[in-house]
Amino acid sequence: MGQCSIHPSILSADFVNLERELDRIRGADAVHVDVMDNHFVPNLTIGLPVVKRIAESTALPVDAHLMIENADHWAPRYAELGLASVTFHAEAAAAPIKLARDLRSNGSRAGMALKPATSVVPYLDMLPELDLLLIMTVEPGFGGQSFLDLTLPKIRVAAAAAADAGLELAVQVDGGISVETVERAAEAGATIFVAGSAVYGAENPGEAVSALRRMADAARGHPDTTRKK
Numbered sequence: 001m002g003q004c005s006i007h008p009s010i011l012s013a014d015f016v017n018l019e020r021e022l023d024r025i026r027g028a029d030a031v032h033v034d035v036m037d038n039h040f041v042p043n044l045t046i047g048l049p050v051v052k053r054i055a056e057s058t059a060l061p062v063d064a065h066l067m068i069e070n071a072d073h074w075a076p077r078y079a080e081l082g083l084a085s086v087t088f089h090a091e092a093a094a095a096p097i098k099l100a101r102d103l104r105s106n107g108s109r110a111g112m113a114l115k116p117a118t119s120v121v122p123y124l125d126m127l128p129e130l131d132l133l134l135i136m137t138v139e140p141g142f143g144g145q146s147f148l149d150l151t152l153p154k155i156r157v158a159a160a161a162a163a164d165a166g167l168e169l170a171v172q173v174d175g176g177i178s179v180e181t182v183e184r185a186a187e188a189g190a191t192i193f194v195a196g197s198a199v200y201g202a203e204n205p206g207e208a209v210s211a212l213r214r215m216a217d218a219a220r221g222h223p224d225t226t227r228k229k
């Protein structure tokens with residue numbers, strides 16, 4: 001039994017046919033829903049009413065990624081929908097520890113995301129407050145961008161800190177994940193992989209999910225021996 005999860009992002013799906021698009025990924029571990037407000041990122045997607053209907057319409061756990069300002073106010077509203085996890089951006093939260101606690105008390109797993117240029121070091125002390133740390137492997141805002149290898153050391157630092165502290169924390173990666181890059185991210189310590197274009201751009205999204213999961217699990221079985229302690 002592998003330990004890696006694949007969360008397809010519906011950003012690359014057909015937004016007019018969401019029910020059908022959700023059905024095409026029924027073998028995935030969760031559905032990743034990208035919420036953008038055209039302020040935190042230069043793009044606009046969907047908000048609470050549509051995310052609510054997605055959660056009501058699929059048997060998959062819903063993993064919400066909030067690329068929005070004023071996360072302190074909005075993120076708990078998403079947790080109240082009963083989503084499996086709600087991830088806010090550290091750069092958009094005034095009080096990230098309070099916010100993570102709010103999410104957990106609303107019954108969602110608490111996730112925090114870091115843009116590629118944001119260091120994880122200032123946040124290491126608050127990792128016990130989180131269930132999920134999302135390390136963005138592209139600049140947030142758009143699908144179909146190239147994986148940024150410069151984020152690999154940050155994935156290693158976060159995964160090692162979580163392991164050293166005996167935390168359950170999952171390290172999630174999002175952006176440019178494909179059969180070309182999934183092994184690098186897995187070897188560095190990620191266990192949850194978001195993939196938009198690599199899944200929905202494939203002829204058979206279900207097979208694309210299985211292939212990514214197989215590769216990630218195999219890479220996790222052969223940890224990067226060059227990792228420095």
Ligand code: DX5
Nearest residue numbers: 009140141143144176196197
């Ligand atoms: C980008 C979003 C991603 C996006 C990934 O800001 O957070 O979830 O859908 O798309 P790909 O996998 O195509 O890079």
Ligand code: ZN
Nearest residue numbers: 034065174194
């Ligand atoms: Zn995302």
